[in-house]
Amino acid sequence: MEVLFRANQVSRYNLKKGFENSRIFMILVIITLFLVDNLVPVLNFCRSVNIPVAPYAFVFVINDVVFQVVLFAGLLGILCDAPFEDDSYKYMLPRAGKLGWSIGQILYILKVSFIYLVVIIGATIIPFIGNMCISERWGKIWGTLGRTSAGMEFHLSLGISNVVLESYKPANAVVISILLEYACFVWIGLLVLFINKLAKKAIGTVVGAALVLLDICIENDWVEWAYKFSPISLARISTYSGFALKFHVNLSYGTTFFIAGIVILSILCIAANYTDSIDLTERAKICRTKRMFNLE
Template sequence: MNNISKYISISSNNIRRWLINPRIYILATLLSILLWNYLSPILNFSNSMRYRVTPWIFPFISDFAYTHMMMMFGIVFLFCDAPFMNEGQPYFLIRCGRTQWAMGQVFYIMIGTLIYFLFISFVSILMISTNLFFSNSWGKILGTLAQSTAGQAFNIQLPISYTIQSLYTPIQAFGLSFMLQWCAGTILGLIMFVINVYGKQSIGSIVASVIVLFDIAIEYEFKPYAYHFSPVSMARLTILDPSGLSQRPTIIYACVFLAVAITLLSIIAVLSVHKREIQVLPPI
């Protein structure tokens, strides 16, 4: 229990530094602009049809290849300063030891990713709040956009997937997509942490960016079976095949793959801190 409190102390210290980090405000602004660009036409459509829209937007934002890619690049931008060795970290490193310090950084990546996607979920709901109503169904607006071309007249560029609506309830889709996004984002953060411990900070960001782009590359260059090796791709609901009858990964496979990857990368992250000299780095 004492160890967990130390992990939380280390991770919360990193999160508190967000308040004085201009990079965080830039990221929040860019994400807000991205979301408004895709959600404002849906709000206009809702106002025109005189039907309120339900809040279940996140599964479609996280499923669309472009917005999904930009969200994952946001994770790269958020954790590009891994292994987070600022001027205050030597104190925690000496006080807690390498193992607990490394675990604190792993906790930070997990908690930071959670906050990141909670922010996206909250802002997406906030942007349609002027014409919002809560329901455990998809609602007429999202249902109409999924089953017709009505949105073209309003320049709605965010695809509202009928496949998602037919396979999942709104709560199922939101919960599953949020969990998968969190797992994929955590994996990217851990990969950057491990690589940057051994090399320059830019290398981790480059590798993570390649992993993000691999999702797009599979769609155009590889067979669907390649999705089995793309953690970023497995965070998109329409990539997964619940029936298991196609070459795409199943939900169970994706959950097991992502969980094992997070566990292994967390262990490697802790071991890597023991093997390398960690130096104080300038803020990014």
């Protein structure tokens, strides 16, 4: 329990430090504005036909390859400074312990990924406030945009997946999409943390960007066989009702991929922190840091 307490303190410190960073704040603002701006055509269509829209835009956002590229670019921008070691690192580590510090970094990724996901979900709802209706079905708006060319008349850039409309009930699609997207955020975050820590350079961020490009290649039928190894492709529920089925990629496979990957990457992240050799002298500085960060 003491280790978890210290780990939580480390994650809280990282959150405080992170959200004092103007870079992260700007990324969240840019992502929000991007989503709101691209959902305005849906709102305009709603107003033109005088029909409210069901609040399921999030599902279609994360099933659009281009939108996923933007969202994961934002995530990499937030996590690019992994393993989050600043000048206080060598003073905090002795108080938190290597295990506490390692778990704290993992908790930070879990927390910041959740916050990022909440911001995205919120941004997909904001444009429709006052023009929404709760429905157990997709509704006429999403159905029309997905099955006709009506979206082109309103310059809609978001792709409304007919596969999703035909294969999933809205409630199931929302829950599964949220869980898969969150799992993918955490998976990518842990991968970046592990590789950056091991390489002591931002190579993990580059690998994360390569995975984003891999998803684009798969979507363009260049490397279809890579569905099994592409976390971003596996985060889209449309994957499990499309061409990926011929490669035996289904929802059970995707769930196993993310759970196993997160567990393995968490263990690797913890192990990577034990490769460091820190000079634990200057006890006065350590004690001062103890009081500063309350890492008892």
